[in-house]
Amino acid sequence: MPKNKTARGGMIFLALLIISGLILMYRGNDAVFLGGTVKESILTAEQIKLAFDSVGGRMTNEAVREGQEVQAGDLIMELDATDTDLAIEKLQAQIAQLDAQIKSTAGTMNANSFRVTNDEQQSFRQIDSQRALVNSARATLRNAEINYNRNLELVNAGAIARSQLDDAIMNLNVARANVDTQQQLLDRLLAGTRDTGRTDSLNLPTIAQERATVENMQNDLDALAEQKKFLEVQLKELEVAKSRLTLHAPESGKIISVLQKHGEMVSPNVPVVLLETKRVYYDIYVSEEQAVNLREGGEIFCTTVADDKKIRCTIRLMTQAPGFADLKQSREKGQADLSAFQVRIYVDENSGAMAGQTVSVELD
Numbered sequence: 001m002p003k004n005k006t007a008r009g010g011m012i013f014l015a016l017l018i019i020s021g022l023i024l025m026y027r028g029n030d031a032v033f034l035g036g037t038v039k040e041s042i043l044t045a046e047q048i049k050l051a052f053d054s055v056g057g058r059m060t061n062e063a064v065r066e067g068q069e070v071q072a073g074d075l076i077m078e079l080d081a082t083d084t085d086l087a088i089e090k091l092q093a094q095i096a097q098l099d100a101q102i103k104s105t106a107g108t109m110n111a112n113s114f115r116v117t118n119d120e121q122q123s124f125r126q127i128d129s130q131r132a133l134v135n136s137a138r139a140t141l142r143n144a145e146i147n148y149n150r151n152l153e154l155v156n157a158g159a160i161a162r163s164q165l166d167d168a169i170m171n172l173n174v175a176r177a178n179v180d181t182q183q184q185l186l187d188r189l190l191a192g193t194r195d196t197g198r199t200d201s202l203n204l205p206t207i208a209q210e211r212a213t214v215e216n217m218q219n220d221l222d223a224l225a226e227q228k229k230f231l232e233v234q235l236k237e238l239e240v241a242k243s244r245l246t247l248h249a250p251e252s253g254k255i256i257s258v259l260q261k262h263g264e265m266v267s268p269n270v271p272v273v274l275l276e277t278k279r280v281y282y283d284i285y286v287s288e289e290q291a292v293n294l295r296e297g298g299e300i301f302c303t304t305v306a307d308d309k310k311i312r313c314t315i316r317l318m319t320q321a322p323g324f325a326d327l328k329q330s331r332e333k334g335q336a337d338l339s340a341f342q343v344r345i346y347v348d349e350n351s352g353a354m355a356g357q358t359v360s361v362e363l364d
Helices: 002-027 031-037 083-158 162-189 204-245
Strands: 038-042 044-051 058-061 075-079 244-249 253-258 272-286 299-304 310-320 340-348 358-364
Touching: 038 272, 075 272, 083 162, 083 204, 299 340
Parallel strands: none
Antiparallel strands: 038 358, 044 272, 058 075, 075 244, 253 272, 272 340, 299 310, 299 358, 310 340
16 A cells, blocks of 8 residues: 555656746747756956057066056056167257258258359449440441541542651551450450340350359259158158157056066067956857847946946847857747857946956847
């Protein structure tokens, strides 16, 4: 009799167990269902690797330590700037020297330009004066010719002595020689220029050559100015390089690791500090049926497991998850296999949540 009661009790327990399992399965309260509606994840803080941008050298100032809280703009590290400072001073000296050369060349060019203008005016005055002398010599020549002709007639008529004709011949020859001399002097002043009778239309070769020399000095000035611009660009590059020898915190956070120590040689673009930011996020994996009800930029709430605190969050990213997260072997409930989506959710920075806390999200 006791054996029959034991067997009967076992049969009843087994039947209840089977019925409960069927009820849980068809009501959707099985482990697969609960795992799909309640998501838990661990908060993770974004980390930034700080490095010296394109510059390297010996570290002279290690201004932070591990675990230290820093604010945006705080000094992190400094590299030795001696070589850069010397290069900057050298370029500044070269630029100052170019400034002096530019000033000197500009002064010489202005003086030469003034001298060319003055020479041109003097040449024009000399040409006008020489033209007057030529005209005067020609007038004297005409008078000498008239006097010669008159004396020749008088000598032929026996009215005057032969000596007077000789004097007229001498004056005529002198007048002719004077015209030739004055014309030669005028031609010398007008060398290479056709005399048009107008002084203001003359283009004297000597003056043109002097003016070309002045214009060539302007080319020298332009070359010096371009050389100065090139040095100024180099100076700006050195100043930028010097500014990069000082590393500042790009945002507020906590120093997690200091990878380079005081006195060590630091290579360009090699991380020297690991900074944990105040941007905290967590990832969950949802089915495609749940993903259609979520959107990037939308709000969602999570709850901290430790203190049951409700926190406002923002969905930043939704993307197809790797194959291991797909929901498979669910056909016993009449469902097809479901693809999974990775959802990255950022926590409100003012929530007070810390990296490492566990949070849960309940999806309807």
